[in-house]
Amino acid sequence: xxxxxxxxxxxxxxxxxxxxxxxxxxxxxxxxxxxxxxxxxxxxxxxxxxxxxxxxxxxxxxxxxxxxxxxxxxxxxxxxxxxxxxxxxxxxxxxxxxxxxxxxxxxxxxxxxxxxxxxxxxxxxxxxxxxxxxxxxxxxxxxxxxxxxxxxxxxxxxxxxxxxxxxxxxxxxxxxxxxxxxxxxxxxxxxxxxxxxxxxxxxxxxxxxxxxxxxxxxxxxxxxxxxxxxxxxxxxxxxxxxxxxxxxxxxxxxxxxxxxxxxxxxxxxxxxxxxxxxxxxxxxxxxxxxxxxxxxxxxxxxxxxxxxxxxxxxxx
Amino acid sequence: xxxxxxxxxxxxxxxxxxxxxxxxxxxxxxxxxxxxxxxxxxxxxxxxxxxxxxxxxxxxxxxxxxxxxxxxxxxxxxxxxxxxxxxxxxxxxxxxxxxxxxxxxxxxxxxxxxxxxxxxxxxxxxxxxxxxxxxxxxxxxxxxxxxxxxxxxxxxxxxxxxxxxxxxxxxxxxxxxxxxxxxxxxxxxxxxxxxxxxxxxxxxxxxxxxxxxxxxxxxxxxxxxxxxxxxxxxxxxxxxxxxxxxxxxxxxxxxxxxxxxxxxxxxxxxxxxxxxxxxxxxxxxxxxxxxxxxxxxxxxxxxxxxxxxxxxxxxx
Numbered sequence: 001x002x003x004x005x006x007x008x009x010x011x012x013x014x015x016x017x018x019x020x021x022x023x024x025x026x027x028x029x030x031x032x033x034x035x036x037x038x039x040x041x042x043x044x045x046x047x048x049x050x051x052x053x054x055x056x057x058x059x060x061x062x063x064x065x066x067x068x069x070x071x072x073x074x075x076x077x078x079x080x081x082x083x084x085x086x087x088x089x090x091x092x093x094x095x096x097x098x099x100x101x102x103x104x105x106x107x108x109x110x111x112x113x114x115x116x117x118x119x120x121x122x123x124x125x126x127x128x129x130x131x132x133x134x135x136x137x138x139x140x141x142x143x144x145x146x147x148x149x150x151x152x153x154x155x156x157x158x159x160x161x162x163x164x165x166x167x168x169x170x171x172x173x174x175x176x177x178x179x180x181x182x183x184x185x186x187x188x189x190x191x192x193x194x195x196x197x198x199x200x201x202x203x204x205x206x207x208x209x210x211x212x213x214x215x216x217x218x219x220x221x222x223x224x225x226x227x228x229x230x231x232x233x234x235x236x237x238x239x240x241x242x243x244x245x246x247x248x249x250x251x252x253x254x255x256x257x258x259x260x261x262x263x264x265x266x267x268x269x270x271x272x273x274x275x276x277x278x279x280x281x282x283x284x285x286x287x288x289x290x291x292x293x294x295x296x297x298x299x300x301x302x303x304x305x306x307x308x309x310x311x312x313x314x315x316x
Numbered sequence: 317x318x319x320x321x322x323x324x325x326x327x328x329x330x331x332x333x334x335x336x337x338x339x340x341x342x343x344x345x346x347x348x349x350x351x352x353x354x355x356x357x358x359x360x361x362x363x364x365x366x367x368x369x370x371x372x373x374x375x376x377x378x379x380x381x382x383x384x385x386x387x388x389x390x391x392x393x394x395x396x397x398x399x400x401x402x403x404x405x406x407x408x409x410x411x412x413x414x415x416x417x418x419x420x421x422x423x424x425x426x427x428x429x430x431x432x433x434x435x436x437x438x439x440x441x442x443x444x445x446x447x448x449x450x451x452x453x454x455x456x457x458x459x460x461x462x463x464x465x466x467x468x469x470x471x472x473x474x475x476x477x478x479x480x481x482x483x484x485x486x487x488x489x490x491x492x493x494x495x496x497x498x499x500x501x502x503x504x505x506x507x508x509x510x511x512x513x514x515x516x517x518x519x520x521x522x523x524x525x526x527x528x529x530x531x532x533x534x535x536x537x538x539x540x541x542x543x544x545x546x547x548x549x550x551x552x553x554x555x556x557x558x559x560x561x562x563x564x565x566x567x568x569x570x571x572x573x574x575x576x577x578x579x580x581x582x583x584x585x586x587x588x589x590x591x592x593x594x595x596x597x598x599x600x601x602x603x604x605x606x607x608x609x610x611x612x613x614x615x616x617x618x619x620x621x622x623x624x625x626x627x628x629x630x631x632x
Binding site: 024043071073074076077078079080081082083084087103105106107108109110112113115116118119127128136137138139140141142143161164165166167168169170171172173175176177178182185186189243 | 340359387389390392393394395396397398399400403419421422423424425426428429431432434435443444452453454455456457458459477480481482483484485486487488489491492493494498501502505559
């Protein structure tokens with residue numbers, strides 16, 4: 001094993017793309033027949049459908065992208081059966097050579113945060129053995145420390161919410177205190193810890209930067225391109241997880257600023273735009289529902305191509 | 317059914333205490349023999365131990381207090397087996413007449429937040445059918461709206477993190493923007509929605525206040541008594557969930573300001589101080605590990621007595 005940062009860097013280098021496929025199995029959007037029992041299906045049947053759907057997506061995208069991002073909320077909606085399916089999907093994706101960023105936006109005060117870190121980030125002993133987890137910062141540094149500690153011990157990573165992609169994210173994040181918005185206060189904290197972990201994991205050695213990134217990352221939405229520019233500059237050792245590409249309106253041009261000149265430093269997420277490509281043109285007419293897997297493949301390739309054409313990811 | 321606020325108000329009135337027992341089954345602190353298989357136990361065995369421990373605690377406290385607060389993180393640590401145990405514990409507590417505040421500190425952007433709301437707050441159709449859920453505000457109003465909507469539809473409630481009990485909570489929460497700290501910005505939002513739901517649920521009728529509280533509450537730590545005074549004044553229609561009593565250092569005197577003069581308006585949580593009372597004096601000598609349930613009973617009664625003696629809860 002090597003640090004999460006090193007694994008992510010290598011995987012991006014190998015696949016030559018920073019595209020991240022979000023596994024959001026929305027019940028109402030799954031291809032017909034995916035769930036035995038249809039609308040009256042039990043949670044177990046629905047969870048089986050989620051498992052099958054996500055594993056088929058993994059089969060399609062594993063040769064194409066470095067990582068996937070399962071969204072816990074959709075699995076949690078199906079109770080413990082859904083959470084068992086999530087564990088299987090994570091396991092399956094890792095076995096196929098993908099890195100897994102678990103999108104749970106967890107957090108709590110210190111001794112309770114330890115339990116969340118243990119659930120997702122502690123390697124083989126974790127119930128949901130992800131490579132990384134998304135984490136919320138509202139409770140402050142001492143709620144984040146336990147995650148950082150477990151990441152150091154188990155070579156896993158976290159992405160801390162800094163500037164989110166939703167329209168209302170600014171309610172708190174854009175308030176200005178001590179001359180800068182709240183999201184920059186979070187950003188300063190994240191960059192400091194990212195730098196520490198970059199030194200620890202050998203990304204910076206004897207002052208010389210190798211890949212230069214730590215295992216503590218930031219979530220920065222594709223829907224705020226100006227903030228991406230500003231934060232990339234302020235956070236040179238921090239991986240960015242960039243949601244909002246595709247269905248939320250972010251374009252390849254919008255996310256160009258998330259990268260360093262070599263095309264590293266960011267992973268760009270697309271969930272609905274890939275999973276449910278079969279519901280939208282040009283994929284709907286070409287593949288239709290029956291060939292939804294081919295639509296997933298085509299939409300993933302198109303995203304990779306757009307990122308190559310319009311961002312530094314072309315230099316990978 | 318009636319609104320969460322009405323149910324909470326009535327339960328406090330009936331039990332004549334605002335004491336809330338936190339169900340935090342910490343693996344390392346459970347009484348000996350609770351988990352078959354000991355240290356080498358499977359997740360299933362550990363989850364069975366959590367289930368048994370929490371249900372026994374519920375048996376002891378159900379006649380004494382209005383509500384319990386299971387902490388999701390500890391159950392999540394045990395994988396889907398743990399999450400199945402959580403569902404059983406919630407069901408058992410509700411069957412015993414307790415209200416259940418699920419402590420998950422969940423949130424995500426809008427359409428994903430809907431899935432979390434559906435998982436915990438949508439009544440019989442929820443996998444974890446709580447009366448209320450704790451929610452994090454960093455993503456802003458449009459991430460909270462789906463929870464509020466589900467609360468209105470299903471007569472459930474949420475407690476939004478405002479001022480948390482941990483030492484580092486101030487990192488973001490105490491930053492001052494537009495002349496007031498971030499936690500007050502959150503507080504203003506919460507009070508506005510709380511008032512709207514109070515009008516909806518009949519707590520305010522024709523301008524006259526009946527119980528006066530809405531179903532959208534706030535988490536305000538016992539460890540910041542001055543902020544409790546200030547927030548109680550600013551948030552007259554908002555229930556407070558007050559953590560930090562007991563093990564975290566908050567005393568009955570510290571939380572007095574959380575209540576309205578009638579002793580309503582707040583629930584005061586104690587987790588470790590009650591669950592693991594058998595590990596601390598005066599309960600250790602009196603009961604020991606073998607009689608841990610009696611220690612739970614005594615510690616709960618002592619907390620209730622302290623709140624009666626030193627806070628407006630004495631007026632219930």
